[in-house]
Amino acid sequence: MIVIARLTVRELVRRRVVWVLAALTVLSVTLVAVGLDRLVSLARADGTNELEIRIGVSQVLILIAFMFSFVLAMTAAFVGAPAIGGELESGVALAILARPLRRAEVLLGRWLGSALIVVGYTAASGLLAIAVATQISGYGPPDPFLAVAFLSGQALVLLTLTLALGSVLPSIAAGAIAVVGFGLGWMAGVLAGVAAAFGVEVLGQVAEVSRWILPSDGLWRGVIYGLEPPLVVMLATGNLPRYADANPFYASAPPPLGFVIWSGVWIALVLGVSSWWFERRDL
Amino acid sequence: MSSPAIEFDGITKRYGRTTALDALSLRVGRGELVGLLGPNGAGKTTAVKLVLGLVRPTSGTGHVLGAPIGDRAARARIGYLPELFRYQPWLRAREVLTLHAELAGVAPGRRAAATAEALDRVGLTDRADDPVHDFSKGMQQRLGLGVALLGEPELILLDEPTSALDPVGRTDVRAIVRSARDRGATVILNSHLLTEVERVCDRVVILHRGRVIASGPLDEVVAADGVRLRVSDLDDAGRRVLAGFGPVSTDGDWLSIRPLDAARIPEVVAALVATGGRVHAVEPGRGSLEARFLELVTAPEEETA
Numbered sequence: 001m002i003v004i005a006r007l008t009v010r011e012l013v014r015r016r017v018v019w020v021l022a023a024l025t026v027l028s029v030t031l032v033a034v035g036l037d038r039l040v041s042l043a044r045a046d047g048t049n050e051l052e053i054r055i056g057v058s059q060v061l062i063l064i065a066f067m068f069s070f071v072l073a074m075t076a077a078f079v080g081a082p083a084i085g086g087e088l089e090s091g092v093a094l095a096i097l098a099r100p101l102r103r104a105e106v107l108l109g110r111w112l113g114s115a116l117i118v119v120g121y122t123a124a125s126g127l128l129a130i131a132v133a134t135q136i137s138g139y140g141p142p143d144p145f146l147a148v149a150f151l152s153g154q155a156l157v158l159l160t161l162t163l164a165l166g167s168v169l170p171s172i173a174a175g176a177i178a179v180v181g182f183g184l185g186w187m188a189g190v191l192a193g194v195a196a197a198f199g200v201e202v203l204g205q206v207a208e209v210s211r212w213i214l215p216s217d218g219l220w221r222g223v224i225y226g227l228e229p230p231l232v233v234m235l236a237t238g239n240l241p242r243y244a245d246a247n248p249f250y251a252s253a254p255p256p257l258g259f260v261i262w263s264g265v266w267i268a269l270v271l272g273v274s275s276w277w278f279e280r281r282d283l
Numbered sequence: 284m285s286s287p288a289i290e291f292d293g294i295t296k297r298y299g300r301t302t303a304l305d306a307l308s309l310r311v312g313r314g315e316l317v318g319l320l321g322p323n324g325a326g327k328t329t330a331v332k333l334v335l336g337l338v339r340p341t342s343g344t345g346h347v348l349g350a351p352i353g354d355r356a357a358r359a360r361i362g363y364l365p366e367l368f369r370y371q372p373w374l375r376a377r378e379v380l381t382l383h384a385e386l387a388g389v390a391p392g393r394r395a396a397a398t399a400e401a402l403d404r405v406g407l408t409d410r411a412d413d414p415v416h417d418f419s420k421g422m423q424q425r426l427g428l429g430v431a432l433l434g435e436p437e438l439i440l441l442d443e444p445t446s447a448l449d450p451v452g453r454t455d456v457r458a459i460v461r462s463a464r465d466r467g468a469t470v471i472l473n474s475h476l477l478t479e480v481e482r483v484c485d486r487v488v489i490l491h492r493g494r495v496i497a498s499g500p501l502d503e504v505v506a507a508d509g510v511r512l513r514v515s516d517l518d519d520a521g522r523r524v525l526a527g528f529g530p531v532s533t534d535g536d537w538l539s540i541r542p543l544d545a546a547r548i549p550e551v552v553a554a555l556v557a558t559g560g561r562v563h564a565v566e567p568g569r570g571s572l573e574a575r576f577l578e579l580v581t582a583p584e585e586e587t588a
Contacts, residue, residue: 003385003386007371007382010374011371011373014373090369091365091368091369092369092370092371094337094363094365094369095363095368095370095383095427097337098335098337098358098363099358099359099383099386099387100355100358100386100387100388101355101386102355280339282298282332282337282338283332283337283338
């Protein structure tokens with residue numbers, strides 16, 4: 001498994017995926033820096049008080065994190081889909097799988113190598129953007145490490161799904177399904193909030209079930225919580241909390257511990273089932 | 284006595300409604316160099332993949348190097364060149380071989396030497412540090428051959444090993460295959476190039492529609508000598524006379540008699556002329572694997588069953 005994980009990391013470096021991600025990090029952090037700097041300068045020149053600026057910056061950061069989570073979903077799909085599926089289609093996998101190793105070792109090795117790159121990218125890019133934003137605006141989110149940890153968890157869920165699907169489906173189909181799944185999961189999260197605000201119990205239950213089937217949106221709530229200033233939570237809790245919960249960019253609490261544990265179990269289960277399936281597949 | 288290299292007992296493999304192998308029974312002894320032949324879709328590649336556990340039998344049992352098919356420990360002693368030979372294009376040739384040496388369980392202290400040896404054997408020492416994406420198809424096939432030979436495996440499966448090679452490369456492959464056999468390895472050569480098989484193999488197995496239709500030492504399987512004749516004005520009496528020399532087959536204006544001792548060809552021509560037949564051409568035919576192969580795979584079903 002370690003041999004395959006090392007091979008995967010080497011592939012992502014040699015194929016310039018890592019360098020492209022590093023360049024994208026520099027570009028996106030620069031854009032965040034320039035944008036926030038301009039925003040904060042204009043607000044200060046306009047006489048906006050510091051508290052309002054901090055709240056504004058926190059909401060901009062959450063929006064940036066949302067866009068970044070989408071980029072991460074795409075990255076996970078692009079990295080995960082060909083990891084097994086692409087090699088089966090090209091024939092590269094045949095020579096490897098004829099060697100004395102379990103197919104599960106190949107799948108888990110590919111997952112481990114890809115996960116290292118995706119999590120590394122998430123951590124570097126996310127923490128750098130937060131550090132730059134803090135430096136420029138003077139506002140630091142309450143728990144940047146928690147936010148990045150949840151963002152990494154979300155990327156891992158998508159990576160796991162894509163890689164698992166790639167072991168049984170063509171790589172293009174696997175990537176497409178994972179990205180659509182990510183979008184549907186987010187929509188289900190929005191619907192859950194709306195359902196809670198308007199008391200539509202059935203809709204709320206459906207959305208809740210979908211959150212357990214694909215935990216990416218549940219983990220996204222953890223990202224928001226890590227970036228949300230306590231003041232916003234306090235204000236929202238005091239003023240119609242039900243309606244505040246309908247906002248897809250607001251979280252008054254982190255995901256429950258049970259859900260976080262389930263997310264880990266979900267990853268293990270998906271990898272286990274796909275390994276079992278892959279082991280029995282004719283190549 | 285050591286177990287056979289490959290022993291299949293009534294293995295059937297179906298992909299949906301398609302039967303790739305139909306109760307295939309096959310035995311390949313240690314140290315044999317066997318040519319696995321058959322037309323497209325005969326089941327050759329499926330048989331090779333079964334040996335490696337890349338596909339599972341629908342029914343039947345099989346053993347490879349004394350272990351059930353798919354056994355991981357046995358796979359450490361098998362070298363394989365797939366028909367679709369593709370290696371990581373972003374690795375260098377030496378890195379591909381080192382990776383496979385590691386995966387094959389070659390001892391860490393032996394990997395560098397095994398890799399250098401394989402590069403030398405397939406003539407890629409000068410290109411060892413070039414990336415695979417710069418390699419021509421022929422060079423990639425040479426690399427694949429090097430991968431298959433790594434660590435001196437006991438069983439070597441070569442699926443169309445010369446499909447991308449020039450005549451020099453094909454000669455090299457023949458030498459490599461012979462030298463592997465000489466050190467005691469069992470080699471299965473799956474090929475469409477019958478002349479290649481004829482030149483190196485001790486034994487051939489011909490598959491057709493998933494079944495073995497001929498198997499044995501090369502000189503037993505190869506067709507006997509015969510003659511082809513282009514004849515006109517041949518009446519029934521003339522045909523009866525021809526049938527007296529041996530089995531006659533017709534292909535348009537041409538008639539073939541096989542087997543037939545070459546010394547009897549003038550006798551055949553004289554007999555034809557005597558019955559009023561007009562002989563336009565006479566082609567003595569040496570027996571060949573190709574002729575026998577064509578006879579077998581184009582024969583009606585009942586003859587090959």
